Structure formats: structure tokens, C-alpha cells
Amino acid sequence: MRLNPSFKEGHLLxxxxxxxxxxxxxxxxSVRYPFFxxxxxxxxxxxxxxxxxxxxxTWYHPNMKHIVMYYSIKFFGDNPIGWRMPWVLSxxxxxxxxxxxxxxxxxxxxxxxxxxxxxxxxxxxxxxSRINPDETMTVLTTVIxxxxxxxxxxEFNPIYLILTGLVLGIGVSVKWYAVFTIITIFAxxxxxxxxxxxxxxxxxxxxxxxxxxxxxxxxxxYLLSYYPWFGEGHSLKEFIWLQTDMYKCLQSMNASDFxxxxxxxxxxxxxxxxxxxxxxxxxxxVPQFVVVVPFICNPLxxxxxxxxxxxxxxxCMTERAISLFIIAGAFFMQYAPLLFVKRPVxxxxxxxxxxxxxxxxxxxxxxxxxxxxxxxxxKSYLLLNLIFVVLIMPLLLSYPIPEGFYNxxxxxxxxxLS
Amino acid sequence: xxxxxxxxxKQNIFYSLFICIFFFLTLLAVSYHGKNSRSLPLQSxxxxxxxxxxxxxxxxxxxxxxxxxxxxxxxAVVHFDIAMDTKAxxxxxxxxxxxxxxxxxxxxxxxxxxxxxxxxxxxxxxxxIGVVPERIYLTAGEDLIKxxxxxxxxxxxGSFAGIPKIVTILKGLSTIEExxxxxxxxxxxxxxxxxxxxxxxxxxxxNIKTDLVTFSLSREEKDVSPDGVEKMxxxxxxxxxx
Numbered sequence: 001m002r003l004n005p006s007f008k009e010g011h012l013l014x015x016x017x018x019x020x021x022x023x024x025x026x027x028x029x030s031v032r033y034p035f036f037x038x039x040x041x042x043x044x045x046x047x048x049x050x051x052x053x054x055x056x057x058t059w060y061h062p063n064m065k066h067i068v069m070y071y072s073i074k075f076f077g078d079n080p081i082g083w084r085m086p087w088v089l090s091x092x093x094x095x096x097x098x099x100x101x102x103x104x105x106x107x108x109x110x111x112x113x114x115x116x117x118x119x120x121x122x123x124x125x126x127x128x129s130r131i132n133p134d135e136t137m138t139v140l141t142t143v144i145x146x147x148x149x150x151x152x153x154x155e156f157n158p159i160y161l162i163l164t165g166l167v168l169g170i171g172v173s174v175k176w177y178a179v180f181t182i183i184t185i186f187a188x189x190x191x192x193x194x195x196x197x198x199x200x201x202x203x204x205x206x207x208x209x210x211x212x213x214x215x216x217x218x219x220x221x222y223l224l225s226y227y228p229w230f231g232e233g234h235s236l237k238e239f240i241w242l243q244t245d246m247y248k249c250l251q252s253m254n255a256s257d258f259x260x261x262x263x264x265x266x267x268x269x270x271x272x273x274x275x276x277x278x279x280x281x282x283x284x285x286v287p288q289f290v291v292v293v294p295f296i297c298n299p300l301x302x303x304x305x306x307x308x309x310x311x312x313x314x315x316c317m318t319e320r321a322i323s324l325f326i327i328a329g330a331f332f333m334q335y336a337p338l339l340f341v342k343r344p345v346x347x348x349x350x351x352x353x354x355x356x357x358x359x360x361x362x363x364x365x366x367x368x369x370x371x372x373x374x375x376x377x378x379k380s381y382l383l384l385n386l387i388f389v390v391l392i393m394p395l396l397l398s399y400p401i402p403e404g405f406y407n408x409x410x411x412x413x414x415x416x417l418s
Numbered sequence: 419x420x421x422x423x424x425x426x427x428k429q430n431i432f433y434s435l436f437i438c439i440f441f442f443l444t445l446l447a448v449s450y451h452g453k454n455s456r457s458l459p460l461q462s463x464x465x466x467x468x469x470x471x472x473x474x475x476x477x478x479x480x481x482x483x484x485x486x487x488x489x490x491x492x493x494a495v496v497h498f499d500i501a502m503d504t505k506a507x508x509x510x511x512x513x514x515x516x517x518x519x520x521x522x523x524x525x526x527x528x529x530x531x532x533x534x535x536x537x538x539x540x541x542x543x544x545x546x547i548g549v550v551p552e553r554i555y556l557t558a559g560e561d562l563i564k565x566x567x568x569x570x571x572x573x574x575x576g577s578f579a580g581i582p583k584i585v586t587i588l589k590g591l592s593t594i595e596e597x598x599x600x601x602x603x604x605x606x607x608x609x610x611x612x613x614x615x616x617x618x619x620x621x622x623x624x625n626i627k628t629d630l631v632t633f634s635l636s637r638e639e640k641d642v643s644p645d646g647v648e649k650m651x652x653x654x655x656x657x658x659x660x
Contacts, residue, residue, distance in 0.1 A: 236448070
């Protein structure tokens with residue numbers, strides 16, 4: 001009996017989402033102590049919401065993560081689940097929305113399934129969804145906002161753009177990198193609005209609406225995220241001072257400000273997709289156990305980034321397809337600033353580029369291996385990826401290893417750790 | 419113009435207005451929230467016109483308790499000293515962040531170096547304008563830059579955990595709209611370049627408003643000279659109009 005293709009695809013999608021959830025939630029509470037950035041984020045969450053105080057290590061970043069962390073702790077309790085669950089859910093939801101985004105963008109369930117599969121088993125995204133870096137949430141807001149913006153440009157229903165603006169506002173309130181997503185979406189919406197070629201008053205009217213939705217609305221959300229800080233008596237003038245000081249502080253940072261991360265190739269964003277990183281940071285905050293925070297990229301996927309983007313650009317020029325232009329444009333808009341930014345950037349910042357890299361790879365794979373004869377190659381490649389991730393899964397889980405066991409049998413791992 | 423175009427136009431105008439209103443309401447809300455959170459005094463006096471409440475303490479750390487007893491919140495303070503205690507702030511913040519998290523008491527940790535930090539952390543002060551003698555200011559630049567203060571020409575500004583801190587000299591002090599807390603340390607007056615009358619005149623020219631002036635004798639501290647204490651007394655006399 002031959003299965004209905006959409007029935008089969010539906011089951012595949014459920015399987016992918018199950019893998020995405022399982023890899024992110026499994027043993028997530030195994031480290032009972034706050035570790036890695038949690039050491040700063042948990043006290044900062046309390047300090048910020050209850051006192052409006054931004055915190056030594058976090059004041060120069062926007063503070064939405066503190067708000068999320070605080071209410072997660074209130075909901076799930078002051079325990080590892082409360083500390084980590086928002087990031088687990090962000091990681092899982094990102095995979096779901098990457099499927100929707102790819103499908104909306106390219107109209108192919110096959111490409112969307114491959115993209116979401118590769119993203120679901122991406123080692124870096126898995127490990128970063130299990131601790132709490134800002135980037136996991138930035139990726140989520142990027143894929144959701146682009147998905148909503150695509151709905152807007154296909155129907156020009158203003159509600160979609162307002163939702164896009166709200167999501168982007170949350171994105172900027174998590175990390176400033178989301179500004180690049182705003183610029184990307186602003187450019188796409190403006191271009192599509194003009195391309196639609198309606199009368200001038202409507203184009204102008206829509207232009208103003210796009211500006212308000214994608215610039216003013218995110219600023220509004222950003223301002224609101226500082227509400228507890230204003231509660232300390234601060235004025236709007238002091239808010240502007242703070243933003244200036246944040247910017248200056250970030251610009252003046254160097255590798256010495258990130259002692260544990262220096263071996264992770266700071267400021268070498270151009271190497272991310274040429275020499276994929278396979279390292280980890282040994283966490284010292286967990287007594288009697290060794291916990292490794294992995295920063296492992298999947299070379300099978302990451303090495304295909306530049307060839308695939310090249311292929312997408314080639315197809316974009318030959319076929320003049322807007323969707324391919326959006327993929328390549330979004331990739332460069334996310335990647336280029338990281339190449340030139342003054343402060344050190346680390347491998348987890350690559351996650352904001354990853355969705356577009358993976359969409360391009362999935363598209364290229366389907367384009368090049370679409371015939372039934374070559375399908376076996378594609379399936380083998382995907383299987384190889386799965387095997388790779390299964391093999392390194394023990395490392396990705398950051399499971400606490402008793403110190404004695406580590407010293408006797410796993411000392412050799414030190415060569416990968418900083 | 420087609421009916422569909424007109425409908426889209428109206429929809430966009432409606433939602434644009436909605437965003438503008440939302441934006442301005444947010445601006446109003448945060449401004450109001452900020453101003454309303456400050457415990458502004460019922461009565462404040464302009465320096466040289468009236469006499470503010472004056473409190474003299476032995477050690478700087480007591481100033482924290484003076485402010486706390488008066489239920490100060492969200493205030494701007496002009497702090498006259500010879501050091502900005504930047505390093506002590508950092509250490510205190512680290513302790514307090516984890517101390518509070520694991521439920522440790524902190525009252526006994528307040529000392530002369532970090533009392534300002536605890537005042538910030540407890541919401542008593544939200545903005546610090548530090549005035550140091552010119553001699554200190556001229557050599558402090560490198561240290562301040564290390565702690566991420568930036569030179570704005572005439573003053574350095576940095577942020578400590580979201581709280582703006584300005585470091586300047588008497589000449590660099592500018593008008594402040596709101597009533598401030600004035601806090602003087604005897605070490606400031608112990609600097610040979612500080613003249614009490616000049617300090618008083620500068621505050622008077624700037625129309626500085628205050629409701630509380632604290633003076634710390636900083637007893638047993640090596641940077642306090644008998645001459646400095648005398649000059650501080652002279653300044654108190656000027657404040658009282660004697």
C-alpha cells in the first residue's frame with residue numbers, strides 16, 4: 001500500500017518535532033546548580049524585576065531575558081527547570097517555525113522538512129537551547145518575524161506586520177542583533193510594497209505604516225522592557241544615556257572580558273563555516289562533577305553553507321525568484337555585521353545566521369538530488385547527520401560526570417576544552 | 419482609486435494611528451513611572467537662599483542609614499569625595515548578587531567604600547554625580563576608562579549596572595533640575611586645592627536645590643587632615659548662613 005504523500009510528510013514533521021523536543025529537554029535538569037551564564041542570569045532576573053537593577057555582567061545587554069527568566073522561575077519554580085525551560089521551548093519552537101518559514105518561502109514541504117530536520121539535530125542549537133544564551137531567543141524571534149512578514153507581503157494584511165513588529169521588539173529586547181532582522185524585513189516589505197505597483201498614495205501610506213510597524217513598534221516594546229528600571233526613578237534622558245553607555249561598553253570589549261571563551265576563536269566569524277568549531281568549556285561552578293558546555297558545530301552541514309549560498313545566489317540570478325533573494329539577503333544581513341563588529345563574537349552568535357544557512361542547504365540538496373536515482377544520496381547524507389549527532393549526543397547533554405571518573409577515563413577530552 | 423485600495427488605505431491609517439498612540443502612551447507611562455517612583459521632598463531649598471537639613475556622621479557608611487531612615491528613593495546625589503570607589507562597587511555587586519540569591523544578610527557588609535553601591539542597589543539613589551578635586555580628576559582618566567567611563571569633555575560618564583555615574587570637578591558641575599542629596603566627605607576638603615567659599619559659590623550659582631546635606635568626618639582615615647575638617651566646618655557655616 002502506498003502512503004498518501006501529505007500523510008507521510010505529516011508524520012515526518014511530527015517525528016522531527018519530537019526529535020527537536022527530546023534532544024533539547026532530555027536530562028535538562030541533570031545539572032542541579034546554576035552553571036555557565038545562568039550564574040549571572042538568575043540573580044540578575046531577581047534583581048531586575050524586584051529592584052530594577054540591571055546587574056554587573058548584564059547591564060550592557062537588553063533585559064528581556066531577565067523578564068522571561070523571572071516569570072519562568074515563578075511558574076516552574078526556582079530549580080533547573082525554571083531556569084532553563086524558556087530556552088528549551090525557544091529552541092523547539094524555532095524548529096517548528098523554521099519549517100513554516102521554509103514552506104512559506106519556497107512552497108516545498110520537502111525542503112521545509114529537510115531544513116527543519118537539519119536544524120532540529122544541529123549540535124550547536126541543541127546545546128544552546130539547553131543553557132540560556134540570548135541567541136536562542138534571538139533565533140526564535142528572527143524566524144517568527146520573517147514568517148509573519150512573508151504573510152504580510154503576500155496579503156498586505158496589516159495585522160501580520162503589527163505582529164511582526166511586536167516580535168521584533170521582543171527580539172531587540174533580547175539582543176541588539178535583532179536590528180539586522182528589522183533592516184532585512186524592512187527592506188523586503190518596502191521592496192514588495194513598491195513592486196506591487198499600486199497608486200502612489202497607497203504606496204506612501206503603506207511606507208509610513210511599514211516604518212511605524214517595524215521601527216516605532218519595536219522601540220515601544222524595547223522601552224516597555226525597561227519598565228522595572230524606570231521604577232528606580234529614571235528619566236527618558238537617563239534611558240538614552242544608558243543606551244549610549246551600553247553601546248560604548250560593548251564596543252570597547254575585548255577578548256580578555258570573556259576569559260573562559262577565548263579559546264573559542266573570538267572575533268573569527270569568517271572561519272565559522274570554513275573550519276567548524278568542535279570545542280567545549282569546562283564548567284567550574286558544579287562541585288564534584290565535571291560539566292562540559294559544548295560548542296560543537298556539525299561539519300557535515302556547516303561546511304556546505306558557502307557553496308549552498310553560492311548556489312542560491314546563482315539560482316536567484318537565473319530564475320529571478322524573490323524567495324531565493326530573501327534567503328541570500330537575510331543570510332548576508334545577519335552574517336555581515338558579525339564579520340565587522342568590533343567586540344569579540346563567539347560561535348553561538350552564528351546561530352542567528354544558521355536558519356538561513358540551513359534553508360539554503362536544504363534547498364540546494366533538493367535541487368541537486370531531486371531525481372529518484374539520486375534520492376538515495378540525499379537520504380544517506382541525512383542519515384549520516386543523524387548518526388553524527390547520536391554519536392556526540394552524550395557531550396551535547398552537558399551531563400554531570402563525576403570528577404573521579406572524568407580524571408581516570410576522560411582526561412583526554414581536555415584537549416577540546418577551555 | 420478602487421474600493422479595495424481605499425479599504426487598505428483606511429486600514430493602514432487606523433493601525434498607524436494605533437501604533438503612534440501606543441508609542442506615546444508608552445513614553446508617558448515610563449516617564450510617569452520614573453518620576454513617580456522618586457521620593458521627592460515636600461520642601462527643598464536653594465543653596466544660599468535657605469538652610470537645608472544638615473547631618474554630620476563619623477563614617478561615610480552611616481550616610482546609607484541616614485538616607486534609608488528618611489525613606490529616600492530614586493534620588494540623584496552629588497557626592498564630593500576624592501575617590502569614586504569603582505573597584506569596591508564591583509566587588510560589592512558581585513557579593514550582593516549571589517548573597518541575595520542564596521539568602522545571605524548584607525547589612526554588615528556595608529562599609530565606607532561600598533555604601534554608595536548599597537544605596538544604589540536599595541533604590542535610594544538612581545544617579546550619582548561625583549565631584550572630585552581637580553588634582554584627582556586630572557590623573558583619574560586612565561583608571562576611569564578602565565572601568566568603562568567615557569570622556570564627554572569636562573566630565574566622565576559611565577554606567578554602573580544601569581545607574582549613570584558622572585565624575586567631574588567643581589567647575590564641570592552643571593545645573594540640576596531636581597532637588598538633589600548633597601554628600602560631602604572630609605577627604606574632599608582635605609585636598610589643598612579646595613576652598614569652601616568657592617564650593618559654596620559654585621553651588622549657589624548653579625541654583626542647586628537640596629533637602630538634605632550629609633557630612634562625613636571620615637574619622638581615622640588617612641586622607642583626612644585636621645585642616646580638611648576645619649574647612650568642612652567652614653563650609654557648614656556658609657550653608658547655615660553664619
